[in-house]
Each structure stands twice: as structure tokens, then as C-alpha cells.
Amino acid sequence: MANDRDPHWACLKGCFEQHPERIARSTSRYRFAKGQLEELLRLLDGRCMVCLSCHAMIVDTATRTAERKQRGVLCLWCKDRVAGYEGSYGDGRPLASMCRCKTGDAVEWGERISAATAQYLNRTALLQIHRENADRMAALIADVSTRGADPHQVWGGAPVADLPQLPVREVAPEPAYREVEPLARPRCSNECREHPEHVYFACFQEPTELRDSDVDGIAVRHYVGWTRQHPPIQRVGQHGATCRESLVGIIPGTTADEESVKAKESCPKCGKPLEYRPRKMRPGKS
Ligand SMILES: [Zn+2]
Ligand SMILES: [Zn+2]
Ligand SMILES: [Zn+2]
Ligand SMILES: [Zn+2]
Ligand SMILES: [Zn+2]
Known part of the structure; x- marks a missing residue:
């Protein structure tokens, strides 16, 4: 796919070729030995x-790891492709x-760019x-000097059927809960990282005002919230220390679960309804 116009079009x-100073910068940033990045390029x-x-x-560095574990060198489009494959923009x-x-x-482009991504990730x-x-x-x-790029x-004409395949990405199984x-679900720990989303509920000794809630400025006896933050206790703490201290439970659950807990359930601690929102603030009421 050579282009006869400007090679940097x-x-x-x-790119590294246009900006050799970036080679030096990356070398020190990633702690390569002197001359390694030049040699690879x-x-x-x-x-x-x-x-x-x-x-x-x-x-390119491995995503989802804390350290900068270098892999190879990429263009920005392929970097984006790899990041997307690895779930940086959401699953599926x-x-x-x-x-x-x-x-x-381009003939068979989709198959070949996918195989090239697999080849890159494998090596x-x-x-x-x-x-x-x-x-x-x-x-x-x-590896590159013995097996080539x-x-x-x-990109050298091998039949598509013989090319490496990207493993099917794991889609999270539908949670059994x-x-x-x-409220019949097993309680999660404050630090739970097993579930993608959680519903938490608190029961207060006396009417309490919470920060960052859907009833700001109103003192309530209960509170029910939903979060994708991990650990879930972090979200609870954002409402204030009282909410943390008065927490009754954290369970795995969706926003639909959150709404049904608010609307229908009783507090496992005091037995009173968990619905804490003034009537006019409940969904469907206006
Ligand atoms: Zn270039
Ligand atoms: Zn390209
Ligand atoms: Zn590329
Ligand atoms: Zn959990
Ligand atoms: Zn209660």
C-alpha cells in the first residue's frame, strides 16, 4: 500500500522518522538501552x-497494567485498534x-487487519x-530480525484461512444474581471488586442530610444508591462519613434494582420502608 506522494502523508x-527527538524521549521514558529503539525502527x-x-x-504499552510494559511500535490507528480490542472503550x-x-x-482488509492485530498481540x-x-x-x-516484520x-499474500485469529473477547457472563x-442476595464486602455494579443502602438514627445525593438539602432516614465505582465503599463515603457509618449493606445490582429497592423494600435493620424520597421526587410523580 505504498503511496507515491509524500511518504509522511x-x-x-x-512519526518517529520525522521527529527523531521522540526516539530519545521514548528511550529515556521507557528505559530502553541506547540504540534499541533505532534498531527496531x-x-x-x-x-x-x-x-x-x-x-x-x-x-505501545500493555493496557490495564500499572507499569509501562512496552510491547512494540504502532501508528495511532493501530494503537486505537489494539486499545479498543482490549476493552478501553467498553466491551463488545x-x-x-x-x-x-x-x-x-483494499482486498480482504477486515480479515487482514484483524490477523495483523492478532499477530502483533501474540508476538x-x-x-x-x-x-x-x-x-x-x-x-x-x-524476534523481528529472525522472523521478520x-x-x-x-500483508504478503498468505491465504486468509492460514492467518492468525484474534481470540474472541470474553463477554462477561450474565450475572446469576x-x-x-x-435484598435476598448475599451481601458484598465494602471492597468488593467481583461485581461490575452495586446497590448500597443506609439507615440513619435520625434524619440526615447527605452530600452528592438525589435528595440534596433534604434530611432523610434512609438512603439507597447505585455505583460502578470500585471499591463500592468509596462511593458511599462521598455522601459523607455518616453514610459510611450507617451503611446497612452492599449488594450486586443494577439501576433497576436500585429503583425497586427504593420503591418496594423495607429496611432490613429497622423494618421501615426504604423509600426516602419525598413523594414529588419519586419517578412517575411530578
Ligand atoms: Zn512518517
Ligand atoms: Zn496503517
Ligand atoms: Zn498501523
Ligand atoms: Zn459485589
Ligand atoms: Zn432502617
């Missing part, structure tokens, strides 16, 4: 390790197929046994 904000002819057509613009999204180097007549996964980026980089350089010939009435 796709590079927008710039030389082996790749300055190209992105996925599409092999756009110029490499950034050092189709693999982004956009690339600056994609031309209108860089092998680097993760090394602890330091300089060691990862040395292993990557050795495109070992499976994704849905079958059970909210």
Missing part, C-alpha cells in the same frame, strides 16, 4: 508493527478497521516474561 502529528523500515504501512508513531465493540493506510480497493505477549523494558526490547529486536505474511430479589 499519513503521519498527521508526526530500522528493522521495521520505520513502520507500524500491525499495518506495516503507516509509520510508527508511538511506543467490533474491531476498529480504520487505518490511514487503508485504500478503497508481543511473549515479551512479557522479561521484567525490564530493555530486556523486552532486546527480545523483540531478536510479518512472519505470517499477513439477577434471578434473586435484591
Whole structure:
């Protein structure tokens, strides 16, 4: 997919080749040994390790890890593709197929960009046994110099059927707790990270005003909230220390569960209705 015009036509904000000073900056930022990044870029002819057509613009690091574990070098479109595949923009999204180097007549583009992404993730996964980026980089350089930039010939005409496949992303199973009435569910710990969302409820000794609630400025005897924050106790604390101290329980649940708890359930602690909102603030009343 060579382009006869400006070789940097796709590079927008710039690539390593256009901005050699970025090589030095990345080298110190990721603690590569001197000359490693230059060597990798030389082996790749300055190209992105996925599409092999756009110029490499950034050092890619594994997402969802605290440290900056370097993988390879990518263009911005392929970086976005990899991040999307790994769930950075939510689960269940189709693999982004956009690339600056994609031309209108690209044959089997979708299959090949997907296979190239798989090839990239497979080969860089092998680097993760090394602890330091300089060691990862040395292993990557050795791999690219022996097997080449495109070992499976994704862009070299190998039949699509022979290309690496991206593993199907795991979609979180429908939680079993849905079958059970909210207050009959097992309570979660304050620190629970097992469930994606939680409903929590508090029972106060006397009418209490909460911060950051749906009844700001009104003193209430109970409070029921929903959160996606982890740990859930963090969200509870945002209403104030009293809410934390008066917490009765945290359960796994959705916003629909939150609403049904507010509207229908009684407080397991004092037995009074959990509905704390003034009548005019309840859904369906106006
Ligand atoms: Zn460029
Ligand atoms: Zn790319
Ligand atoms: Zn590209
Ligand atoms: Zn939980
Ligand atoms: Zn109560």
C-alpha cells in the first residue's frame, strides 16, 4: 500500500522518522538501552508493527497494567485498534478497521487487519516474561530480525484461512444474581471488586442530610444508591462519613434494582420502608 506522494502523508502529528527527538524521549521514558529503539525502527523500515504501512508513531504499552510494559511500535490507528480490542472503550465493540493506510480497493482488509492485530498481540505477549523494558526490547529486536516484520505474511499474500485469529473477547457472563430479589442476595464486602455494579443502602438514627445525593438539602432516614465505582465503599463515603457509618449493606445490582429497592423494600435493620424520597421526587410523580 505504498503511496507515491509524500511518504509522511499519513503521519498527521508526526512519526518517529520525522521527529527523531521522540526516539530519545521514548528511550529515556521507557528505559530502553541506547540504540534499541533505532534498531527496531530500522528493522521495521520505520513502520507500524500491525499495518506495516503507516509509520510508527508511538511506543505501545500493555493496557490495564500499572507499569509501562512496552510491547512494540504502532501508528495511532493501530494503537486505537489494539486499545479498543482490549476493552478501553467498553466491551463488545467490533474491531476498529480504520487505518490511514487503508485504500478503497483494499482486498480482504477486515480479515487482514484483524490477523495483523492478532499477530502483533501474540508476538508481543511473549515479551512479557522479561521484567525490564530493555530486556523486552532486546527480545523483540531478536524476534523481528529472525522472523521478520510479518512472519505470517499477513500483508504478503498468505491465504486468509492460514492467518492468525484474534481470540474472541470474553463477554462477561450474565450475572446469576439477577434471578434473586435484591435484598435476598448475599451481601458484598465494602471492597468488593467481583461485581461490575452495586446497590448500597443506609439507615440513619435520625434524619440526615447527605452530600452528592438525589435528595440534596433534604434530611432523610434512609438512603439507597447505585455505583460502578470500585471499591463500592468509596462511593458511599462521598455522601459523607455518616453514610459510611450507617451503611446497612452492599449488594450486586443494577439501576433497576436500585429503583425497586427504593420503591418496594423495607429496611432490613429497622423494618421501615426504604423509600426516602419525598413523594414529588419519586419517578412517575411530578
Ligand atoms: Zn512518517
Ligand atoms: Zn498501523
Ligand atoms: Zn496503517
Ligand atoms: Zn459485589
Ligand atoms: Zn432502617
